[in-house]
Amino acid sequence: MVIVTALIALVQLDAAKTGKPSVIAIGVTSVAVVAQSAASATLGALRSAGAAVADVPKLATENAALRARNRMLAAENARLNEAVASLPEARAIANESAREPAGIVASTIGFDPENVSRQITLDRGSSAGVRLDDGVVDEDGVVGRVVAVTPFESTVLLVTDGASKVPAVVQRGRWWGIATGTNARMRLQYVSQDAKLKPGDAVVTGEGRSFHAGLAIGTISRVDHPEGALYQTAVVEPAVAFGRLSRVVVLPHGERDRAEDP
Amino acid sequence: MRTDEDIARTRAFWMANKPGETAAPAYVPDPPVWWHVGIALAAALVVQSAIAPFAAFRGASVSFVTLLVAWYAVRTGSLPGLLFGLIAGSCEDALAGSTGAAWTFATGFAGLIAGRLARTWLADTKIVLVPGAAAVTLVRYGAFAVAMQAEGRPLALPLAHLHLALWQSALDAIVAFALLRLGPDLGGHVAHRR
Numbered sequence: 321m322v323i324v325t326a327l328i329a330l331v332q333l334d335a336a337k338t339g340k341p342s343v344i345a346i347g348v349t350s351v352a353v354v355a356q357s358a359a360s361a362t363l364g365a366l367r368s369a370g371a372a373v374a375d376v377p378k379l380a381t382e383n384a385a386l387r388a389r390n391r392m393l394a395a396e397n398a399r400l401n402e403a404v405a406s407l408p409e410a411r412a413i414a415n416e417s418a419r420e421p422a423g424i425v426a427s428t429i430g431f432d433p434e435n436v437s438r439q440i441t442l443d444r445g446s447s448a449g450v451r452l453d454d455g456v457v458d459e460d461g462v463v464g465r466v467v468a469v470t471p472f473e474s475t476v477l478l479v480t481d482g483a484s485k486v487p488a489v490v491q492r493g494r495w496w497g498i499a500t501g502t503n504a505r506m507r508l509q510y511v512s513q514d515a516k517l518k519p520g521d522a523v524v525t526g527e528g529r530s531f532h533a534g535l536a537i538g539t540i541s542r543v544d545h546p547e548g549a550l551y552q553t554a555v556v557e558p559a560v561a562f563g564r565l566s567r568v569v570v571l572p573h574g575e576r577d578r579a580e581d582p
Numbered sequence: 583m584r585t586d587e588d589i590a591r592t593r594a595f596w597m598a599n600k601p602g603e604t605a606a607p608a609y610v611p612d613p614p615v616w617w618h619v620g621i622a623l624a625a626a627l628v629v630q631s632a633i634a635p636f637a638a639f640r641g642a643s644v645s646f647v648t649l650l651v652a653w654y655a656v657r658t659g660s661l662p663g664l665l666f667g668l669i670a671g672s673c674e675d676a677l678a679g680s681t682g683a684a685w686t687f688a689t690g691f692a693g694l695i696a697g698r699l700a701r702t703w704l705a706d707t708k709i710v711l712v713p714g715a716a717a718v719t720l721v722r723y724g725a726f727a728v729a730m731q732a733e734g735r736p737l738a739l740p741l742a743h744l745h746l747a748l749w750q751s752a753l754d755a756i757v758a759f760a761l762l763r764l765g766p767d768l769g770g771h772v773a774h775r776r
Contacts, residue, residue, distance in 0.1 A: 321665055328668045329686070332675065336682030336733050348676035352627070359632035433630035433677050434685070435643045436726075436746065441631065441677065468679030475679025482738030503641065503742055563635075 341470045349445075349470040356429040356473075357443055364566065391459065402524060402534045405491050423457075423569035424448055426474075438481035438503060439464070440565060445472045453530050455571040461536030461559030462486065462525055463568050474570075479537065480506060480558055487526035488537055488556075490517060496526060499537050499556060506538060506556040517543045517554050530573060613658045619650070623670055626650055631677050641742075642749035644757050645719060647674060651689055652696040652718045656705045660697030667693025684729035692722035708762050715758035716751040723747035 328344070335342030341349075372380070426448075430441035444450050446469045456463040456476045464484060468475040477484050480501040488499040488508060495515035497508040508523060521540040525531040538556040545552045626646035634643045647670050655663025671689030675681050696718050699705040704714075724747075727737055737743045 321661060325661070325665045325668060325690075328665075328672060329690070332668070332672050332683035332686040336684075339682075341676070342672070342683075344672045345676035348673050352631075352677060355624070355628045356631060359628050363632055363636075430631040430677065431634045433627060433634060433647070433674050434645060434750075435634040435638050435641070436743070437678070437680065439678070439680065441679070470676075473679075477680060482742065483735075501738075503739065 341468065346470050349473040353429065353443060353472045356441065357427075360427070360429040395459065398522065398524075398536055401491060401522065405494065423571050424450060425567060425569055426450075426456075427567055428565050429473075437483070438478040438501065438562070439467070440476050440478065442474045442476060442568065442570070443472070444570065445470050445474050447471045449572055450474045450570050451572065454573055455530035455535075456568050457531075457535055457571060458560055458565065458568045460561065461538070462531060463560055463562075463565065465530040466570065476568075478562060479560075480504060480562065486531070486537065487528045488523050489526045489533070490515065490540070491522040491524050492518075497523075497554075499523065502555075505541075506558060508540065508554040508556050510551045511554065513545075513550070513552055515552065517545075517552065519543065521554075523556050531571070613662070614654060619654055619666070622650055623647070623673065627673055627677060639753060640745070640749045642746045642753060644753045645722075645750055646757075647689065648692060648719050648722055649715060649754055649758055649761070651693045652715055655693040655696035656699050656711070656714075658697065659700040660694050663693030663697030663700075664690050665693075667691070680735075681726075681730065682733045682735065684726050684733060684735075687729045688722045688725035691725045692718050695721055708759075711762060712755050712759045716755035719751040719754040720747055723750065 331342050331344060335345065375383075424444055426442040426444040428440045429443045432439050440463075442450070442456075450466055450469055452466055452469055454466040456465060462479055464476045464478040464481070465486075466474050467477045478501070479486055479499065480503060482501050482503060484499075484501040486499045488497050489495065490497070490508070490511070493515060495511055495517070497511040499506045499508050501507075508517075511517065517540055519540055519542060523537045523540060525533055525535040525537060527533040536559040538558040540554045541557045542555040543552065544554065630643070630646060637643050651663065651667045651670050654666050658666075667690035668686055670693075671686035672683070674685040674689065675683055678685060696714070699710075699714065704710045723743075727740075727743065730737055
Protein backbone atom coordinates (compact mmCIF):
# COMPACT_ATOMS: atom_id res chain seq x y z
CA MET A 321 0.00 0.00 0.00
CA VAL A 322 2.87 2.36 0.81
CA ILE A 323 4.52 1.58 -2.53
CA VAL A 324 1.28 2.22 -4.47
CA THR A 325 0.74 5.45 -2.53
CA ALA A 326 4.27 6.64 -3.28
CA LEU A 327 3.95 5.61 -6.93
CA ILE A 328 0.74 7.63 -7.43
CA ALA A 329 2.28 10.63 -5.70
CA LEU A 330 5.41 10.42 -7.86
CA VAL A 331 3.51 10.04 -11.13
CA GLN A 332 1.31 13.05 -10.33
CA LEU A 333 4.25 15.11 -9.12
CA ASP A 334 6.21 14.33 -12.27
CA ALA A 335 3.24 15.30 -14.44
CA ALA A 336 2.75 18.56 -12.57
CA LYS A 337 6.44 19.34 -12.95
CA THR A 338 6.59 18.66 -16.68
CA GLY A 339 3.17 20.21 -17.36
CA LYS A 340 2.11 17.19 -19.40
CA PRO A 341 -0.90 14.99 -18.59
CA SER A 342 0.04 12.01 -16.42
CA VAL A 343 -0.63 8.39 -17.31
CA ILE A 344 -3.40 8.51 -14.71
CA ALA A 345 -4.93 11.60 -16.33
CA ILE A 346 -4.84 10.03 -19.80
CA GLY A 347 -6.39 6.83 -18.51
CA VAL A 348 -9.08 8.56 -16.48
CA THR A 349 -10.08 11.01 -19.22
CA SER A 350 -10.14 8.26 -21.86
CA VAL A 351 -12.67 6.35 -19.76
CA ALA A 352 -14.46 9.42 -18.43
CA VAL A 353 -15.20 10.84 -21.88
CA VAL A 354 -17.76 8.07 -22.42
CA ALA A 355 -19.42 8.50 -19.02
CA GLN A 356 -19.36 12.28 -19.26
CA SER A 357 -20.81 12.24 -22.79
CA ALA A 358 -23.61 9.97 -21.59
CA ALA A 359 -24.27 12.11 -18.50
CA SER A 360 -24.17 15.29 -20.57
CA ALA A 361 -26.54 13.85 -23.18
CA THR A 362 -28.94 12.67 -20.47
CA LEU A 363 -28.83 16.02 -18.71
CA GLY A 364 -29.31 17.85 -22.01
CA ALA A 365 -32.27 15.64 -22.91
CA LEU A 366 -33.86 16.21 -19.50
CA ARG A 367 -33.41 19.96 -19.78
CA SER A 368 -34.79 19.98 -23.33
CA ALA A 369 -37.75 17.85 -22.27
CA GLY A 370 -38.49 20.23 -19.41
CA ALA A 371 -38.33 23.21 -21.74
CA ALA A 372 -40.58 21.52 -24.31
CA VAL A 373 -43.23 20.78 -21.72
CA ALA A 374 -43.12 24.32 -20.43
CA ASP A 375 -43.45 25.98 -23.83
CA VAL A 376 -46.34 25.96 -26.25
CA PRO A 377 -44.81 24.22 -29.31
CA LYS A 378 -45.85 26.81 -31.88
CA LEU A 379 -44.65 29.69 -29.75
CA ALA A 380 -41.34 27.95 -29.15
CA THR A 381 -40.82 27.42 -32.88
CA GLU A 382 -41.55 31.03 -33.71
CA ASN A 383 -39.39 32.18 -30.85
CA ALA A 384 -36.47 30.02 -31.99
CA ALA A 385 -36.76 31.31 -35.55
CA LEU A 386 -36.83 34.93 -34.39
CA ARG A 387 -33.90 34.37 -32.01
CA ALA A 388 -31.86 32.75 -34.78
CA ARG A 389 -32.65 35.63 -37.13
CA ASN A 390 -31.85 38.19 -34.43
CA ARG A 391 -28.54 36.47 -33.67
CA MET A 392 -27.67 36.34 -37.36
CA LEU A 393 -28.41 40.04 -37.80
CA ALA A 394 -26.50 40.95 -34.63
CA ALA A 395 -23.49 38.92 -35.77
CA GLU A 396 -23.63 40.55 -39.21
CA ASN A 397 -23.91 43.98 -37.60
CA ALA A 398 -20.88 43.26 -35.37
CA ARG A 399 -18.91 42.03 -38.39
CA LEU A 400 -19.75 45.15 -40.41
CA ASN A 401 -18.94 47.46 -37.48
CA GLU A 402 -15.64 45.71 -37.00
CA ALA A 403 -14.87 45.90 -40.74
CA VAL A 404 -15.46 49.66 -40.77
CA ALA A 405 -13.58 50.29 -37.53
CA SER A 406 -10.53 48.23 -38.42
CA LEU A 407 -10.22 48.72 -42.15
CA PRO A 408 -6.41 48.90 -42.11
CA GLU A 409 -6.23 45.58 -40.31
CA ALA A 410 -8.67 43.90 -42.63
CA ARG A 411 -6.10 42.69 -45.14
CA ALA A 412 -3.87 41.20 -42.47
CA ILE A 413 -6.84 39.48 -40.84
CA ALA A 414 -8.04 38.15 -44.17
CA ASN A 415 -4.58 36.76 -44.93
CA GLU A 416 -4.40 35.15 -41.51
CA SER A 417 -7.89 33.71 -41.89
CA ALA A 418 -7.00 32.24 -45.25
CA ARG A 419 -4.08 30.41 -43.67
CA GLU A 420 -6.24 29.11 -40.81
CA PRO A 421 -7.57 25.62 -41.35
CA ALA A 422 -11.20 24.86 -40.55
CA GLY A 423 -12.17 24.98 -36.88
CA ILE A 424 -12.76 21.83 -34.90
CA VAL A 425 -16.38 21.48 -33.81
CA ALA A 426 -16.69 20.10 -30.27
CA SER A 427 -19.37 19.49 -27.68
CA THR A 428 -19.32 20.46 -24.02
CA ILE A 429 -19.40 17.30 -21.91
CA GLY A 430 -18.31 18.43 -18.48
CA PHE A 431 -17.23 21.09 -16.05
CA ASP A 432 -14.68 21.49 -13.28
CA PRO A 433 -15.74 18.79 -10.78
CA GLU A 434 -15.20 21.12 -7.82
CA ASN A 435 -16.50 24.25 -9.58
CA VAL A 436 -13.32 26.01 -8.46
CA SER A 437 -12.49 27.27 -11.95
CA ARG A 438 -14.76 28.49 -14.67
CA GLN A 439 -13.88 25.85 -17.22
CA ILE A 440 -15.51 23.29 -19.49
CA THR A 441 -14.48 19.93 -20.86
CA LEU A 442 -14.77 19.26 -24.59
CA ASP A 443 -15.16 15.88 -26.27
CA ARG A 444 -12.25 16.54 -28.64
CA GLY A 445 -8.60 16.16 -27.72
CA SER A 446 -5.19 15.92 -29.29
CA SER A 447 -6.32 13.04 -31.51
CA ALA A 448 -8.72 15.51 -33.21
CA GLY A 449 -6.01 18.17 -33.57
CA VAL A 450 -6.72 20.28 -30.47
CA ARG A 451 -3.61 21.82 -28.93
CA LEU A 452 -2.75 23.88 -25.89
CA ASP A 453 -3.69 27.58 -26.12
CA ASP A 454 -6.10 27.07 -29.02
CA GLY A 455 -8.88 29.65 -28.89
CA VAL A 456 -12.49 28.48 -28.49
CA VAL A 457 -15.51 30.41 -29.78
CA ASP A 458 -19.21 29.89 -30.31
CA GLU A 459 -21.70 31.72 -32.49
CA ASP A 460 -21.88 34.64 -30.02
CA GLY A 461 -18.18 35.24 -29.47
CA VAL A 462 -15.15 34.21 -27.45
CA VAL A 463 -15.56 31.29 -25.05
CA GLY A 464 -12.01 30.75 -23.77
CA ARG A 465 -8.75 28.97 -24.51
CA VAL A 466 -7.55 25.40 -24.21
CA VAL A 467 -5.45 24.86 -21.07
CA ALA A 468 -5.15 21.05 -21.00
CA VAL A 469 -5.31 18.38 -23.66
CA THR A 470 -5.46 14.60 -23.46
CA PRO A 471 -6.03 12.30 -26.45
CA PHE A 472 -9.83 12.34 -26.21
CA GLU A 473 -10.67 15.39 -24.12
CA SER A 474 -9.59 18.97 -23.69
CA THR A 475 -10.18 21.54 -20.98
CA VAL A 476 -11.10 25.13 -21.81
CA LEU A 477 -10.57 27.99 -19.37
CA LEU A 478 -13.51 30.35 -19.85
CA VAL A 479 -12.82 34.05 -20.33
CA THR A 480 -14.78 34.74 -17.13
CA ASP A 481 -12.33 32.75 -14.95
CA GLY A 482 -10.11 34.78 -12.66
CA ALA A 483 -6.99 33.35 -14.29
CA SER A 484 -8.05 34.29 -17.82
CA LYS A 485 -6.50 37.29 -19.52
CA VAL A 486 -7.33 38.21 -23.11
CA PRO A 487 -5.96 41.17 -25.10
CA ALA A 488 -9.00 43.29 -25.92
CA VAL A 489 -9.95 46.32 -27.97
CA VAL A 490 -12.90 48.66 -27.48
CA GLN A 491 -14.37 48.64 -30.96
CA ARG A 492 -15.55 52.27 -31.11
CA GLY A 493 -12.26 53.98 -30.37
CA ARG A 494 -9.68 51.17 -30.87
CA TRP A 495 -8.57 51.54 -27.23
CA TRP A 496 -6.56 48.60 -25.97
CA GLY A 497 -6.85 46.82 -22.65
CA ILE A 498 -6.73 43.41 -20.99
CA ALA A 499 -10.01 41.57 -20.32
CA THR A 500 -9.63 39.66 -17.02
CA GLY A 501 -12.26 37.28 -15.66
CA THR A 502 -14.09 37.96 -12.41
CA ASN A 503 -16.06 34.67 -12.35
CA ALA A 504 -19.40 36.01 -13.58
CA ARG A 505 -18.19 38.84 -15.80
CA MET A 506 -14.95 40.40 -17.02
CA ARG A 507 -13.04 43.50 -16.13
CA LEU A 508 -11.32 45.51 -18.86
CA GLN A 509 -8.08 46.71 -17.28
CA TYR A 510 -5.16 48.95 -18.22
CA VAL A 511 -7.23 51.19 -20.51
CA SER A 512 -5.62 54.58 -21.01
CA GLN A 513 -7.21 57.44 -19.06
CA ASP A 514 -7.81 59.39 -22.28
CA ALA A 515 -10.11 56.68 -23.64
CA LYS A 516 -13.75 57.80 -23.59
CA LEU A 517 -15.40 54.55 -22.64
CA LYS A 518 -19.19 54.38 -22.46
CA PRO A 519 -21.60 51.67 -21.31
CA GLY A 520 -22.76 49.76 -24.37
CA ASP A 521 -19.39 49.86 -26.14
CA ALA A 522 -18.53 46.56 -27.81
CA VAL A 523 -15.28 44.88 -26.75
CA VAL A 524 -13.54 42.56 -29.19
CA THR A 525 -10.31 40.55 -29.15
CA GLY A 526 -7.00 42.09 -30.09
CA GLU A 527 -4.54 40.04 -32.10
CA GLY A 528 -3.04 37.44 -29.75
CA ARG A 529 -1.73 33.92 -29.39
CA SER A 530 -5.11 32.23 -29.13
CA PHE A 531 -7.41 34.58 -31.07
CA HIS A 532 -7.37 36.73 -34.14
CA ALA A 533 -8.55 40.31 -33.81
CA GLY A 534 -12.22 41.21 -33.98
CA LEU A 535 -14.00 38.37 -32.17
CA ALA A 536 -16.75 39.58 -29.82
CA ILE A 537 -15.86 39.41 -26.11
CA GLY A 538 -18.72 41.41 -24.64
CA THR A 539 -20.23 44.81 -23.92
CA ILE A 540 -19.18 47.42 -21.39
CA SER A 541 -21.77 47.77 -18.64
CA ARG A 542 -19.98 50.12 -16.24
CA VAL A 543 -16.92 52.36 -16.38
CA ASP A 544 -14.68 53.04 -13.36
CA HIS A 545 -12.69 56.20 -13.89
CA PRO A 546 -10.80 56.76 -10.61
CA GLU A 547 -9.18 60.16 -10.15
CA GLY A 548 -5.41 60.04 -10.07
CA ALA A 549 -5.14 56.47 -11.32
CA LEU A 550 -2.91 55.59 -14.23
CA TYR A 551 -5.57 53.56 -15.97
CA GLN A 552 -9.32 53.24 -16.05
CA THR A 553 -11.25 49.99 -15.89
CA ALA A 554 -14.64 48.82 -17.10
CA VAL A 555 -16.98 45.95 -16.29
CA VAL A 556 -17.72 43.84 -19.38
CA GLU A 557 -20.78 41.62 -19.77
CA PRO A 558 -19.72 38.56 -21.78
CA ALA A 559 -21.17 38.09 -25.25
CA VAL A 560 -21.46 34.35 -24.75
CA ALA A 561 -24.23 32.84 -22.61
CA PHE A 562 -22.05 30.42 -20.64
CA GLY A 563 -25.07 28.82 -18.98
CA ARG A 564 -26.21 27.23 -22.22
CA LEU A 565 -22.96 26.33 -23.93
CA SER A 566 -23.29 23.12 -25.89
CA ARG A 567 -21.36 23.23 -29.16
CA VAL A 568 -18.24 25.30 -29.71
CA VAL A 569 -15.52 25.69 -32.33
CA VAL A 570 -11.84 25.27 -31.50
CA LEU A 571 -9.60 27.54 -33.56
CA PRO A 572 -6.45 25.53 -34.22
CA HIS A 573 -3.79 28.22 -34.03
CA GLY A 574 -1.28 25.41 -33.70
CA GLU A 575 -1.30 24.85 -37.43
CA ARG A 576 0.11 28.34 -37.86
CA ASP A 577 2.83 27.69 -35.26
CA ARG A 578 3.81 24.46 -36.92
CA ALA A 579 4.02 26.17 -40.32
CA GLU A 580 6.26 28.86 -38.87
CA ASP A 581 8.56 26.38 -37.06
CA PRO A 582 11.71 25.67 -39.06
CA MET B 583 -6.26 -4.95 8.05
CA ARG B 584 -8.09 -7.49 10.21
CA THR B 585 -9.05 -10.96 9.09
CA ASP B 586 -12.61 -12.16 8.62
CA GLU B 587 -12.35 -14.13 11.86
CA ASP B 588 -11.42 -10.96 13.73
CA ILE B 589 -14.38 -9.18 12.24
CA ALA B 590 -16.78 -11.99 13.12
CA ARG B 591 -15.41 -12.23 16.66
CA THR B 592 -15.65 -8.48 17.21
CA ARG B 593 -19.18 -8.40 15.82
CA ALA B 594 -20.23 -11.24 18.08
CA PHE B 595 -18.75 -9.38 21.01
CA TRP B 596 -20.60 -6.27 20.03
CA MET B 597 -23.89 -8.12 19.59
CA ALA B 598 -23.52 -9.61 23.07
CA ASN B 599 -23.03 -6.15 24.57
CA LYS B 600 -26.02 -4.23 23.31
CA PRO B 601 -25.59 -0.55 22.44
CA GLY B 602 -26.41 1.78 25.26
CA GLU B 603 -25.53 -0.71 27.95
CA THR B 604 -22.52 -0.87 30.21
CA ALA B 605 -19.88 -2.21 27.83
CA ALA B 606 -17.95 0.25 25.74
CA PRO B 607 -18.67 -0.03 22.04
CA ALA B 608 -16.15 -2.27 20.36
CA TYR B 609 -14.59 -1.16 17.13
CA VAL B 610 -16.01 -3.09 14.21
CA PRO B 611 -13.26 -3.25 11.61
CA ASP B 612 -15.27 -3.89 8.47
CA PRO B 613 -13.81 -1.65 5.79
CA PRO B 614 -15.97 -1.06 2.72
CA VAL B 615 -15.64 -3.45 -0.20
CA TRP B 616 -13.15 -1.89 -2.64
CA TRP B 617 -15.34 -2.14 -5.70
CA HIS B 618 -18.26 -0.49 -3.89
CA VAL B 619 -15.94 2.40 -3.13
CA GLY B 620 -14.66 2.44 -6.72
CA ILE B 621 -18.18 2.65 -8.14
CA ALA B 622 -19.10 5.36 -5.64
CA LEU B 623 -16.01 7.35 -6.62
CA ALA B 624 -16.75 7.04 -10.35
CA ALA B 625 -20.36 8.10 -9.77
CA ALA B 626 -19.29 11.04 -7.61
CA LEU B 627 -16.83 12.23 -10.28
CA VAL B 628 -19.29 11.93 -13.16
CA VAL B 629 -22.08 13.63 -11.20
CA GLN B 630 -19.82 16.44 -10.05
CA SER B 631 -18.35 17.09 -13.48
CA ALA B 632 -21.77 16.94 -15.17
CA ILE B 633 -23.84 19.08 -12.81
CA ALA B 634 -21.42 21.16 -10.72
CA PRO B 635 -22.32 24.58 -12.22
CA PHE B 636 -26.05 23.80 -12.30
CA ALA B 637 -26.16 22.56 -8.69
CA ALA B 638 -23.99 25.36 -7.34
CA PHE B 639 -25.19 27.44 -4.41
CA ARG B 640 -23.47 30.80 -4.07
CA GLY B 641 -20.92 29.51 -6.56
CA ALA B 642 -20.06 26.44 -4.49
CA SER B 643 -21.18 22.88 -5.06
CA VAL B 644 -21.17 19.83 -2.80
CA SER B 645 -17.97 17.79 -3.01
CA PHE B 646 -19.12 14.19 -2.93
CA VAL B 647 -15.51 13.14 -3.53
CA THR B 648 -14.41 14.81 -0.28
CA LEU B 649 -17.23 13.17 1.66
CA LEU B 650 -16.43 9.78 0.15
CA VAL B 651 -12.73 10.07 0.97
CA ALA B 652 -13.46 11.25 4.51
CA TRP B 653 -15.96 8.43 5.08
CA TYR B 654 -13.54 5.81 3.76
CA ALA B 655 -10.67 7.21 5.82
CA VAL B 656 -12.74 7.33 9.02
CA ARG B 657 -13.61 3.68 8.54
CA THR B 658 -10.17 2.42 7.59
CA GLY B 659 -7.38 4.65 8.90
CA SER B 660 -4.80 7.18 7.81
CA LEU B 661 -2.76 5.15 5.34
CA PRO B 662 -5.71 3.72 3.41
CA GLY B 663 -7.29 7.17 3.61
CA LEU B 664 -4.16 8.72 2.14
CA LEU B 665 -4.04 6.14 -0.65
CA PHE B 666 -7.72 6.54 -1.51
CA GLY B 667 -7.37 10.32 -1.32
CA LEU B 668 -4.47 10.24 -3.77
CA ILE B 669 -6.45 8.07 -6.19
CA ALA B 670 -9.60 10.23 -5.93
CA GLY B 671 -7.57 13.42 -6.19
CA SER B 672 -5.67 12.24 -9.25
CA CYS B 673 -9.00 11.48 -10.95
CA GLU B 674 -10.20 15.00 -10.09
CA ASP B 675 -6.97 16.47 -11.47
CA ALA B 676 -7.50 14.49 -14.66
CA LEU B 677 -11.02 15.88 -15.07
CA ALA B 678 -10.15 19.41 -13.97
CA GLY B 679 -7.31 19.53 -16.47
CA SER B 680 -5.43 22.59 -15.32
CA THR B 681 -4.71 21.85 -11.66
CA GLY B 682 -1.53 19.77 -12.09
CA ALA B 683 -1.36 17.49 -9.05
CA ALA B 684 -2.98 19.90 -6.60
CA TRP B 685 -6.17 17.93 -5.99
CA THR B 686 -4.10 14.71 -5.72
CA PHE B 687 -2.09 15.96 -2.78
CA ALA B 688 -4.90 17.98 -1.21
CA THR B 689 -7.31 15.04 -1.22
CA GLY B 690 -4.60 12.65 -0.05
CA PHE B 691 -3.85 15.01 2.83
CA ALA B 692 -7.57 15.24 3.66
CA GLY B 693 -7.76 11.43 3.73
CA LEU B 694 -4.70 11.30 5.97
CA ILE B 695 -6.22 13.78 8.42
CA ALA B 696 -9.69 12.20 8.40
CA GLY B 697 -8.12 8.79 8.97
CA ARG B 698 -6.81 9.99 12.34
CA LEU B 699 -10.38 9.66 13.62
CA ALA B 700 -10.48 5.94 12.81
CA ARG B 701 -10.50 3.59 15.81
CA THR B 702 -11.34 6.42 18.19
CA TRP B 703 -14.58 7.26 19.92
CA LEU B 704 -14.79 10.40 17.76
CA ALA B 705 -15.51 8.26 14.71
CA ASP B 706 -18.56 6.97 16.55
CA THR B 707 -20.08 10.36 17.23
CA LYS B 708 -22.36 12.10 14.76
CA ILE B 709 -21.93 15.43 16.48
CA VAL B 710 -18.24 15.23 15.56
CA LEU B 711 -18.62 13.72 12.09
CA VAL B 712 -20.85 16.52 10.74
CA PRO B 713 -18.57 19.46 11.60
CA GLY B 714 -15.69 17.08 10.80
CA ALA B 715 -16.91 16.94 7.19
CA ALA B 716 -16.84 20.73 7.06
CA ALA B 717 -13.37 20.83 8.60
CA VAL B 718 -11.99 18.23 6.18
CA THR B 719 -13.41 20.23 3.26
CA LEU B 720 -11.69 23.39 4.49
CA VAL B 721 -8.40 21.56 5.13
CA ARG B 722 -8.56 20.06 1.65
CA TYR B 723 -9.28 23.41 0.03
CA GLY B 724 -6.43 25.01 1.97
CA ALA B 725 -4.06 22.22 0.93
CA PHE B 726 -5.25 22.70 -2.66
CA ALA B 727 -4.42 26.42 -2.53
CA VAL B 728 -0.97 25.65 -1.09
CA ALA B 729 -0.30 22.98 -3.73
CA MET B 730 -1.38 25.34 -6.52
CA GLN B 731 0.95 28.00 -5.12
CA ALA B 732 3.79 25.46 -4.97
CA GLU B 733 3.14 24.51 -8.60
CA GLY B 734 3.53 28.16 -9.60
CA ARG B 735 -0.17 28.67 -10.36
CA PRO B 736 -1.50 30.74 -7.46
CA LEU B 737 -5.28 30.98 -7.27
CA ALA B 738 -6.62 34.11 -8.88
CA LEU B 739 -9.23 35.98 -6.81
CA PRO B 740 -8.25 34.53 -3.38
CA LEU B 741 -11.21 36.16 -1.61
CA ALA B 742 -13.63 34.56 -4.01
CA HIS B 743 -11.96 31.20 -3.35
CA LEU B 744 -12.20 31.68 0.42
CA HIS B 745 -15.90 32.44 0.00
CA LEU B 746 -16.26 29.32 -2.16
CA ALA B 747 -14.41 27.13 0.36
CA LEU B 748 -16.60 28.29 3.26
CA TRP B 749 -19.80 27.66 1.34
CA GLN B 750 -18.57 24.27 0.14
CA SER B 751 -17.71 23.22 3.69
CA ALA B 752 -21.19 24.27 4.85
CA LEU B 753 -22.82 22.33 2.02
CA ASP B 754 -20.68 19.26 2.72
CA ALA B 755 -21.65 19.37 6.40
CA ILE B 756 -25.35 19.56 5.49
CA VAL B 757 -25.06 16.63 3.09
CA ALA B 758 -23.03 14.64 5.65
CA PHE B 759 -25.73 15.26 8.24
CA ALA B 760 -28.46 14.20 5.80
CA LEU B 761 -26.57 11.04 4.86
CA LEU B 762 -25.90 10.10 8.49
CA ARG B 763 -29.45 10.86 9.54
CA LEU B 764 -31.49 9.69 6.56
CA GLY B 765 -29.16 7.79 4.27
CA PRO B 766 -28.68 4.06 3.85
CA ASP B 767 -26.75 1.98 6.36
CA LEU B 768 -23.20 3.20 5.79
CA GLY B 769 -21.67 0.56 8.03
CA GLY B 770 -18.89 1.13 10.52
CA HIS B 771 -19.37 2.71 13.88
CA VAL B 772 -22.32 4.88 13.05
CA ALA B 773 -24.43 2.03 11.71
CA HIS B 774 -23.76 -0.09 14.76
CA ARG B 775 -24.92 2.67 17.02
CA ARG B 776 -28.48 2.35 15.71
